[in-house]
Amino acid sequence: MSERDTDGARIAEKACETLAGSIRGLAAYHLNACVRCGLCAETCHVYQGEPVPENHPGAKVAKVAGYYRKYHTLLGKYAPRFVGAKDLTLQLLDELIETVYGRCTACGRCGIHCSVGLDVAAVIQTGRNVLAAVGKVPEGLQRTVDNQIETGNQMAVPPEELLSTAEWLADDLKVEMGDDDASVYVNQKGKRALYLVNPREVKFFPLSLMAAAGVFHAAGESWTISSKVYDVTNYGFFSGDAQSAAELTRRVVEEAKALAVEEIILSECGHGYRSFRWEGPNWVREEYPVRVRSVLELLDEYIVTGRIKVDPTKNDERVTLHDPCNLVRHGGLSEPQRRVLRAVTRDFVEMTPNRQDNFCCGGGGGMLSMSEYGDRRIASGRVKADQIRATGAKIVATPCHNCADQLLELSKRYDLGVEIRAVVELVYSSLC
Amino acid sequence: MLDVTRCFVLLSVLWAAIALIAQVAAARGGGREEYGERSGSPGKGMLHNFTIAMLPWHKETVKHHPGKFAAGVIMHMGVILTLADAVVVLIRPTTGLIDVWSYTRWVVACSLVSGVYLLVRRICSRNLRVMSASEDYVSILATCGLLAFALLRSIDSQYQLIFLAYVGLFFVFLPLGKLRHSVFFFVARGDYGRRLGYRGVYPPTMERMK
Ligand code: SF4
Ligand code: SF4
Numbered sequence: 001m002s003e004r005d006t007d008g009a010r011i012a013e014k015a016c017e018t019l020a021g022s023i024r025g026l027a028a029y030h031l032n033a034c035v036r037c038g039l040c041a042e043t044c045h046v047y048q049g050e051p052v053p054e055n056h057p058g059a060k061v062a063k064v065a066g067y068y069r070k071y072h073t074l075l076g077k078y079a080p081r082f083v084g085a086k087d088l089t090l091q092l093l094d095e096l097i098e099t100v101y102g103r104c105t106a107c108g109r110c111g112i113h114c115s116v117g118l119d120v121a122a123v124i125q126t127g128r129n130v131l132a133a134v135g136k137v138p139e140g141l142q143r144t145v146d147n148q149i150e151t152g153n154q155m156a157v158p159p160e161e162l163l164s165t166a167e168w169l170a171d172d173l174k175v176e177m178g179d180d181d182a183s184v185y186v187n188q189k190g191k192r193a194l195y196l197v198n199p200r201e202v203k204f205f206p207l208s209l210m211a212a213a214g215v216f217h218a219a220g221e222s223w224t225i226s227s228k229v230y231d232v233t234n235y236g237f238f239s240g241d242a243q244s245a246a247e248l249t250r251r252v253v254e255e256a257k258a259l260a261v262e263e264i265i266l267s268e269c270g271h272g273y274r275s276f277r278w279e280g281p282n283w284v285r286e287e288y289p290v291r292v293r294s295v296l297e298l299l300d301e302y303i304v305t306g307r308i309k310v311d312p313t314k315n316d317e318r319v320t321l322h323d324p325c326n327l328v329r330h331g332g333l334s335e336p337q338r339r340v341l342r343a344v345t346r347d348f349v350e351m352t353p354n355r356q357d358n359f360c361c362g363g364g365g366g367m368l369s370m371s372e373y374g375d376r377r378i379a380s381g382r383v384k385a386d387q388i389r390a391t392g393a394k395i396v397a398t399p400c401h402n403c404a405d406q407l408l409e410l411s412k413r414y415d416l417g418v419e420i421r422a423v424v425e426l427v428y429s430s431l432c
Numbered sequence: 433m434l435d436v437t438r439c440f441v442l443l444s445v446l447w448a449a450i451a452l453i454a455q456v457a458a459a460r461g462g463g464r465e466e467y468g469e470r471s472g473s474p475g476k477g478m479l480h481n482f483t484i485a486m487l488p489w490h491k492e493t494v495k496h497h498p499g500k501f502a503a504g505v506i507m508h509m510g511v512i513l514t515l516a517d518a519v520v521v522l523i524r525p526t527t528g529l530i531d532v533w534s535y536t537r538w539v540v541a542c543s544l545v546s547g548v549y550l551l552v553r554r555i556c557s558r559n560l561r562v563m564s565a566s567e568d569y570v571s572i573l574a575t576c577g578l579l580a581f582a583l584l585r586s587i588d589s590q591y592q593l594i595f596l597a598y599v600g601l602f603f604v605f606l607p608l609g610k611l612r613h614s615v616f617f618f619v620a621r622g623d624y625g626r627r628l629g630y631r632g633v634y635p636p637t638m639e640r641m642k
Contacts (some may be wrong), residue, residue: 028455028458028459029456029459029619029620030620030623030624031622032455032459032612032613032616032619033613033616033617033619033620033621034613035610035613036560036563036564036568036610037500037504038500038557038560038563039493039494039496039497039500039501040493041494041496041559042492042496043492043493053558053559053561053562053563054562056559056562058559058563059562061563062563062564062565072458073608074608074621075567075608075609081541081565081566081607082565082566082567082570083565083566083567083610084565084566084567084627085565111492111624112485113491113492114492115491115494115501115504116486116613116617116620116621117481117486117617117620117621117624117625118620118621118624119620119623119624119627164535189508238531241530277468278466278631279468280468281466281467281468281469282467282468284467284468284642285465285467286467287467287468287469288468288469292469312592328633329633330631330633331631331632331633332471332472332628332632332633333632334636335637336489355636356633356634357492383504
């Protein structure tokens with residue numbers, strides 16, 4: 001046996017083990033349910049962007065189901081060709097990479113509309129789990145996971161950079177708010193809330209962080225960031241590496257305990273919300289010792305309870321809202337951001353369709369960190385571009401920095417001429 | 433001979449039931465707890481997923497493919513009727529359900545036509561060919577066979593034995609291939625609805641439904 005053969009056999013064995021683990025308790029339900037009726041094609045933005053059979057949600061499910069059938073069904077074992085069962089060989093694993101990372105953002109929209117009602121995104125996640133276990137994650141995505149594990153944040157921003165950014169932001173905030181007490185708090189023990197941010201806010205979009213700090217100040221909030229553990233994202237979730245995902249979750253919980261906070265507030269991030277709020281406790285297999293909320297829920301509370309006063313005329317232009325799939329369709333958080341936007345803008349319009357029925361922007365599922373699928377990502381964003389154009393909005397609010405990146409690119413490529421803003425930025429600019 | 437066939441049908445139904453229960457139980461083996469603090473109701477989510485979420489006007493799949501969806505629904509109606517017919521024939525070999533109400537024969541006939549249409553469509557559509565294996569064609573053929581034999585039996589009682597024997601074979605095959613979706617449809621939809629309910633996605637608020 002050659003070295004490659006031995007290697008291949010070892011990888012295939014590990015892939016089988018992971019598959020067996022992943023399907024127990026969840027995926028087998030869904031893998032057995034797809035009838036390959038083909039009705040879901042148009043519900044998928046990737047298929048709409050590039051209508052080839054390989055982009056059909058049913059075909060993606062069939063690909064993962066082929067491996068399941070081979071190792072977990074009778075006919076799959078004894079009549080594999082008859083049921084389309086496939087061996088987990090090295091070559092087929094490579095094909096699976098393209099299917100589960102390159103052709104699907106695991107947005108879950110097709111599942112909502114599926115004639116049977118199966119969770120397609122969970123099936124795709126099973127495929128990702130298998131590939132992550134055998135080290136077959138696309139390079140860019142894996143690098144992001146490694147960064148996060150090694151440096152504590154996905155962009156490998158050193159803690160000193162966070163500290164200096166916080167410092168100058170605090171100076172600017174004092175001037176802007178005309179109040180010397182306004183600040184960006186870092187590593188302060190005993191505050192009420194630990195605020196997690198997207199490292200992108202630190203590196204490229206500090207105004208978003210400043211807006212949050214400004215609103216917190218206006219609300220008299222007691223809050224802090226940790227320079228050690230501040231990343232709200234979790235790329236282990238995207239890659240399918242549950243171990244890394246669990247490790248990142250544990251670090252946040254430990255830091256919250258160390259700083260003795262009562263609550264963890266997640267900044268605007270779709271997958272960050274889903275992975276920490278919902279998947280995190282499942283990865284670490286226990287309930288959190290502190291409360292967890294999205295900043296959207298907090299902003300909503302401030303406005304509803306009158307802790308901050310806002311003036312919608314300060315946001316005069318038409319605003320629409322993009323619903324991140326992981327926040328809304330997978331996370332169940334759809335209304336606070338709407339109440340907030342209605343309160344802080346003068347002309348808020350919905351996209352059609354919206355909420356759990358909304359289309360993915362095309363940048364989900366870690367797609368933005370996999371440059372090899374860049375063209376497909378832009379093509380799949382056409383549906384979103386059309387949705388935005390139809391609203392006539394000048395500003396697209398999106399409670400997700402990942403979606404914001406994609407929407408910025410879509411605005412350029414599809415000539416939408418829209419501004420992309422975080423919800424907290426609109427709240428900040430509406431403060432009385 | 434009739435008694436032997438009836439026994440065969442009963443045994444095959446028993447086999448299908450045991451095999452399907454074992455498959456569902458094996459899938460559930462690892463369990464899947466939600467540890468995050470609940471923000472909705474799993475029960476309400478499940479209920480929504482089995483009711484409102486299934487209404488054709490809530491499904492984009494139906495909006496895009498009304499004819500194909502209707503064919504699927506009609507075919508399944510015929511299958512349910514045919515299986516009910518088989519139960520009646522098993523208990524009272526002289527009458528079947530389809531004979532009692534003659535219009536049911538038409539439902540089964542339409543169902544057979546729908547089945548044939550779905551088979552032809554699977555053969556002709558490139559999208560479907562890419563995702564299909566032989567069992568997809570065989571399953572639909574097997575279903576068409578079931579409907580055809582039920583019709584024949586309702587027209588000529590000579591086909592009674594063949595019909596029952598076919599029903600027996602159908603149940604032997606059922607848990608082995610894609611026909612197992614007859615159970616996994618409920619299991620998957622229930623599981624998904626429960627999770628969406630737990631996380632507060634389902635049921636959507638009235639405001640969202642507008
Ligand atoms: S609609 Fe559902 S059952 Fe039909 S092909 Fe798509 S995922 Fe499979
Ligand atoms: S989960 Fe989203 S991207 Fe994946 S197949 Fe379904 S609709 Fe397409």
